[in-house]
Amino acid sequence: MAGHQNHLKALKDGVANLDFEGVQRAAEDAMREGVPPVRAIAEGLAAGLAVVGEKFERREYFLSELVVAAEVMKTGMSVIQPYLKGEGVKARGKVVLATVRGDYHDIGKSLVATLLSVNGFDVIDLGVDVPAETVVEAVLENRPQILGLSALLTVTMPEMERVISGLRAAGLRGRVRVIVGGSPVTEEFAEKIGADYRAADAVDGINKCMEWVGSTGGVESG
Amino acid sequence: MADMTYRERILTTLHGKRADKVPFVHLWRRLQTGEAEREARNRCMGVSWQRPCYVQSMPHVEIVERRGPSVGQSTTLVEYHTPVGTVTERLKKEPGVGEWKAQRSWRDVTPWAVERRIKKPEDYDVVRFMVEDTVYKADYFPIEQAKGWLGGDGIIYANLPHSPTQMLMIDWVGTPTFYIHYARHRDKVEELYRALDRRYEEIYRIAAESPADAVMFGDNLDGVLVNPNLFQRYFMPTYEKCARIVHEQGKPLASHFDGRLGILKDLIAKCPQDIIEAFHPPPMGDLPVREALDLWKDKVILIGFPGSVFSLGTDAVRKYMLDLLRSVIPGDRIGVEASTENLVSDEHLLVLSGILEKATLPLSNESISKIEHFLE
Numbered sequence: 243m244a245g246h247q248n249h250l251k252a253l254k255d256g257v258a259n260l261d262f263e264g265v266q267r268a269a270e271d272a273m274r275e276g277v278p279p280v281r282a283i284a285e286g287l288a289a290g291l292a293v294v295g296e297k298f299e300r301r302e303y304f305l306s307e308l309v310v311a312a313e314v315m316k317t318g319m320s321v322i323q324p325y326l327k328g329e330g331v332k333a334r335g336k337v338v339l340a341t342v343r344g345d346y347h348d349i350g351k352s353l354v355a356t357l358l359s360v361n362g363f364d365v366i367d368l369g370v371d372v373p374a375e376t377v378v379e380a381v382l383e384n385r386p387q388i389l390g391l392s393a394l395l396t397v398t399m400p401e402m403e404r405v406i407s408g409l410r411a412a413g414l415r416g417r418v419r420v421i422v423g424g425s426p427v428t429e430e431f432a433e434k435i436g437a438d439y440r441a442a443d444a445v446d447g448i449n450k451c452m453e454w455v456g457s458t459g460g461v462e463s464g
Numbered sequence: 465m466a467d468m469t470y471r472e473r474i475l476t477t478l479h480g481k482r483a484d485k486v487p488f489v490h491l492w493r494r495l496q497t498g499e500a501e502r503e504a505r506n507r508c509m510g511v512s513w514q515r516p517c518y519v520q521s522m523p524h525v526e527i528v529e530r531r532g533p534s535v536g537q538s539t540t541l542v543e544y545h546t547p548v549g550t551v552t553e554r555l556k557k558e559p560g561v562g563e564w565k566a567q568r569s570w571r572d573v574t575p576w577a578v579e580r581r582i583k584k585p586e587d588y589d590v591v592r593f594m595v596e597d598t599v600y601k602a603d604y605f606p607i608e609q610a611k612g613w614l615g616g617d618g619i620i621y622a623n624l625p626h627s628p629t630q631m632l633m634i635d636w637v638g639t640p641t642f643y644i645h646y647a648r649h650r651d652k653v654e655e656l657y658r659a660l661d662r663r664y665e666e667i668y669r670i671a672a673e674s675p676a677d678a679v680m681f682g683d684n685l686d687g688v689l690v691n692p693n694l695f696q697r698y699f700m701p702t703y704e705k706c707a708r709i710v711h712e713q714g715k716p717l718a719s720h721f722d723g724r725l726g727i728l729k730d731l732i733a734k735c736p737q738d739i740i741e742a743f744h745p746p747p748m749g750d751l752p753v754r755e756a757l758d759l760w761k762d763k764v765i766l767i768g769f770p771g772s773v774f775s776l777g778t779d780a781v782r783k784y785m786l787d788l789l790r791s792v793i794p795g796d797r798i799g800v801e802a803s804t805e806n807l808v809s810d811e812h813l814l815v816l817s818g819i820l821e822k823a824t825l826p827l828s829n830e831s832i833s834k835i836e837h838f839l840e
Contacts, residue, residue, distance in 0.1 A: 304691035304692075306691055309643040309644065310643055310647040313648075346576050346578060348638070349638065349640070349689065352639075352640050353640055356640055370578070395771070395805060396775050425723070425724075426748060428747050428772045428775075428776075431776075444688075
């Protein structure tokens, strides 16, 4: 069991230090030595990600490191995944994301998608320049708990309101929380159009999504 | 004393001296033409025009553009075939008559990459070949023509592209992928950065020797995306190099820093730019103008009026502008740009010009209160 602890620490340190090769090696060693895959994820990779979050809070790490940590975690997951067999990793929640019609800005939305994904969310990214009707259809089809809308232009912000109106018209508004973001989007605007929250930045948005879904997701035995 | 021409007012401010009033400009590419625009122009609104100063070609790169049923109708697939390989990108190009993107005119705007040319590590070598193969040739006609047209109504910037690292982050790789490539394939990223940095010296020189009034060097900077480590290591040396060349010709150097700058504020203070253009104070940015002026004592700040305030209506625009003037008393080293982002409504253009035509320097609480009373 002490050996298991060493492997878990190696996984945790690998993610925390953004070490792709280290995590790959640690994950292979852990699986070879019989560390239960669910433990390897929860007490190794996810624990490392928590350290990354703490470093971000202390401004030792920045957004770039959060994105890299997400990729490092994926590297470890790709090794562990085949060993999960009957065990499953339950998604923390489901989120539909879109940059609204008329707007081609993709950086903010893509960052949010990456960070949500690594934090255990099932993410459906509809892309950029997405018409309100398409967003509403995606909510109807996928039944997410959260819808995230992005706009970087004041002239495309009204599209967010159209999406929310569309959700109301389709009887879906009560079933999904709507989070809006993008540099011109203010709290006042979010309130005016009936969104649930305005994210100041990607990390703020992720934290709010985590708060909304609570700790119901995560790893469970299958 | 007679009022300065708009051109004199802007240039005096850009050179760090006190003008007669706070300069107010609109970007040419955002400028509507009509009654309200004429009224605003008659009051005080000058024109700021960024013009290209060179043409470029790649003699050993075959470029194939495709559009149609197999690649989609709304974007253009561009293939770059080089002796060391091929990269592709997908662009939203300048729309035709009657087509607008998000109600923004695409005049002077480069195509929008919806799929960027660097997707995997091998693509860096191909793009580096393209960078090294590029031939730059000075072409000052766009600047001379604009200068002739504007006369005393405004100023011309010689436009440079994004700085090398922003070129990668924004244009060629995309920020999230850039972070990952930088972590995993730093040698490739740095090789391309160095190639761009080396080749750009030519265009810095072309811009510096142009007949423009100032040089605009990108850069769409945002401190959330560009962290202090990246900024210090890859941005500041580039700015130093560009500034040295531009300053040799006696021109001021501006950079388009329109994002959240709080985390970079101390490093920006050490940068050689003379003008921070499109500076966005809260609510869109995270650094108040007063704090920026106090920190950046040798820089002029051109404030990009925050688009989110426009969305709150005329009264909010008026209040914001008056509060902003109060925050920068006595008003030296600042100018106001109507918007660097979108078209501005006629109503808002008239509100801003109505205030700024009376913003005589030096500003004081008393003079701003007078403007406020006049507007009531």
